[in-house]
Amino acid sequence: MSDTTTNTTPAIPLQDLVTGYPKLAGQMGLIPETTIFRSFAALQAQNILYLQAELVSLEKRLRKCELIDSQDLNGLKSLYSLDWYWLSQSGDDGEEQWKLVQQIGAKLREYNEALIQQNIILAFPGPSKWDLNYVQHYLATKDMGPLALVGDDAPIWGSTKEPKSFCPDLITLRPRHNEDTFSRWVTERAIIKLFKCGCHRLMKVSRIHGVPGFKDSTLLQVTFWITTVIASLLPIASISVLYYVHSMLAKLAIIATFNVVVSLCLMAFTTAKRLDVFAVAATFSAVQAVFVGANSNNSPCSNGGN
Structure with missing residues (x-):
């Protein structure tokens, strides 16, 4: 991404950041399109499945308890299904039905929040090939060690040696505005060819990124x-x-x-x-x-x- 100014000082001095997560985060801050993370779609779905199974079990217990309490004609328990007041007042006596209602309410809030969050996460688009390739090459630069990340999360984005080894559930927080197939081809493929031909050398150095480039x-x-x-x-x-x-x-x-x-x-x-x-x-x-x-x-x- 190029800039018309002559100042070559990056807005975020990456050289002052510690190698590893701080420097990678700084690079993502410079280029928001490279904010690529895992959605953990399988774990999200598994968590929802557990919550769903727990709610099914609680629902079954509640229905059984409601049936038993409704048959208590000599006491107040038969009023629980008819008047919420008596059900709420039974909590002081440790009645099982009231405890189940409260437990289900809390679990439903957790379940609904998980569903909403999963729905939002699934709407995030996947990263473009260009941005993912950029992250892979940045992780292999001298500034990053290279390959400074050594934890279990290091292979998330793949690598320059195995560019297709990235996790399949990657998402980006800011996708590129590629409005059509032709524009997508230009921004992802043509830019790489322009760099290989050395055309970027004719561009001015970006004040923000500290390197020459082409604006989307x-x-x-x-x-x-x-x-x-x-x-x-x-x-x-x-x-x-x-x-x-x-x-x-x-x-x-x-x-x-x-x-x-x-x-x-x-x-x-x-x-x-x-x-x-x-x-x-x-x-x-x-x-x-x-x-x-x-x-x-x-x-x-x-x-x-x-």
Whole structure:
């Protein structure tokens, strides 16, 4: 990520941070897209399963206790299911039903909180290949030791030697704004190729990161210009080809071909849904058909018999 200023002092001096977690955390602070962590999806689900099993057991005990208390016609226990007041007052006597109600209430709060947290965590997207690759290479730099992390959590992000050995339940707190497949390809693959070609040497050093780079916003702006040009040229190209073709079968084939091209462009360059793809393709086909009909009526062959 580049910056237009000439100051090369990083905003967060990583050289002052201790090697290991402090320095890795500092790097994540510089590039929020690299805040990649495990979601522990399996452990989260297992915890919820335990809570669920415990609630099922408590529910079974409560229903049994309710049935027994309702059959006590000579005492107050038969009123527990009819009037909450008498049930709440039974707590001083250590009644089992009231204790179960309180225990279930506390366990339900814990269970609901776990469900809500799991729902939020599952909504976090996975990291991009570029950011995960960046973390792997940073862990292998001299600043980090290399491979300064030696605990059981060291293999979480994988490594440069085994880039695909990362944990499958990784999430990122700040995903990149890749709006379409083409933009995602540019930000993840094209940047790597630009670095390999040495193009980053022409960039100014970032004031924040202390290294040269490319801004996502700049790359996305470039992809926007490219998609705009393509969107403008496709209708012109279609009409131009149809104008010089006289065979009706050839014209139908050209219309079908351009419809496929437009649909593929919508899938690659936009975030259009299936319904949008069908709508645009149908509209584009109708425009081409209207042009073919108008061109056929105005052609010399159609007026030859007059």
